Amino acid sequence: MLACEQGAMRRTGELVQWNNKGGYGFVRDDTGRDYYVHISKVNASGGRPRIGDTLSFEVVTSRKGRPSAIDVGIETPAPVQPATLRNVTARPAHVSSYALGLRTAAATLMTLLILWAIGSERAPIWLGGIYALMGAASALLYRFDKLYALTGKWRVSETNLHAVDLCFGIVGGLSAQEIYRHKTVKPRFVATTWAIALAHTLGLAALAFGWLRLF
Template sequence: MRRSGELVQWNNKGGYGFARDETGKDYYVHISAVADGARPKQGDKVSFDIGKGRKGKPAAKDVVVTSVAVAPISRERQQSTGVSPLKVGLRTATATMMTLLILWAVAFGRLPVWLCLPYAFMGAASALLYRFDKRYAISGRYRVSETNLHVVDLCFGIIGGLSAQEVYRHKTVKPRFVATTWAIALLHLVGLSAFAFGWLWPLLGVLVR
């Protein structure tokens, strides 16, 4: 049975700390037990299973960060650093760029209107899959496979997939998964750019000669 609690102590350099469950009992946590390779910090809310740790003592296993502790940013600090709390992430910016390319291509008649439907439908499906996978990870249930997530993203779901990764802070750490996601995003960006800016038709004309 999974337990919920809070990370009451964390040594970021050493990669270990202690999680306290609802009963007030502390369990040792090692960075290798944290799901998706996430780097937690003190104050984060977590869920975890109990297993054997060092010297056979109980320790937290399969730790999932369910809520991130956010320190309040003062107005003075915002002004001094120049960092906006509404800063848009790279994934959201890329998804927005793809959407604008689609609208641009349709507006200038370089892309059929019906092609918007697969992006809309599969984008929504991809976002839901990421949401479900995040919830399943928190509750310890069966996960959505990474292959399925990539297939849906490749099949026109990449806009929703990138947006969901940003919103749910999910699947943004594992190097291989991130690299594949960006490869899919680049493929769609190039393809949509070719339609939007009219590069595709001259190229096809050269190829058929």
Template sequence: MPRSGELVQWNNKGGYGFVRDQANNDYYVHVSKLADRQLRPRIGDLLTFEIASGRNGRPAAINVAVASAAPLRERSMSDVKRISTSVSRYKIGLRTTAATMMTLLILLAIADDRVPVWLGGTYALMGAASALLYRFDKLYALSGRWRVSETNLHVVDLCFGIIGGLAAQEIYRHKTVKPRFVATTWAIAIVHVLGLAMLALGWISIALP
């Protein structure tokens, strides 16, 4: 059954992106599935498409056609915020839950004098850095410019930036579809949750000054 949606991400060099339907579901789009391969779509185009199973077993768009072209203009930071408003501000996802859990574990461990205050500061500083990287990567994806590498995003998340990284993924609806990236993100999150839980419960300790 044909559907319609907005192209919210497009890598013109790689020939792939994501289209978002009216139910806020994102579907992978590849240039090989375009009805007219000579006409590359642009961010903001209204597309018509059908759904089929992709290579990873996840739903993907096929028989894609541009129903209405978006006005040609430069994307800005306001576009990042506008896209994220399609998600209810009251909806709490798994990423927000995990980020909140880690924050509470850090606060509990500090309150019980099980970890130094600088550990909480490190999580806050690196979390802010990670959130900024995701924000800029989302903007670059919208405008088709140079992207922040996935390796760099994972490294910053691993180096105590995971709380900000998860929050940014939730807010900007960014990097939440690609299976390998999502799996790596959750592996990093689990490592930090377990480590913080053991610190908060006193199973392991950090020498205090």
């Protein structure tokens, strides 16, 4: 069952994510809020939407409580151009280049806790090396997965992404999600990512404040 939002009016937004095989994606309005959109809700006369299309739509709340777009029309088709990471990482015009995202803030906090724990000799130097090495590995996996998504190639599994993040790669994983604007919408993936981030933050805080010792 779908429930219309009270006082809802027709909106416009940019299609920022689209799974052509599955027929679903997300449209982002002028305020930066994302809405789930399914191909069944797109007017057939407009054809299949593509990332970058300007869509007009109405908003409803699904039975799962997720804001969704219905009666979707393609207002302005996006120009056909090769998908690149440059396009993905470019910030929207309304977002300041100095804006610090939540994921970047969390990654920065964990990095500071690592340095604090090592500097206070409550954690060994090799711990920082492990975080740096696995963080780089995680960032590369997210980069490759984003590239594969843009080119329609075989994807990196979500299980593997989470596994590397859990095994000390979370700092790089969060940073890559922010930079590439990748894996930041799907509720289950996002929830798991933040659970991993919370576990590492608490563990690092325990080391930094001396509540936990490795030696």
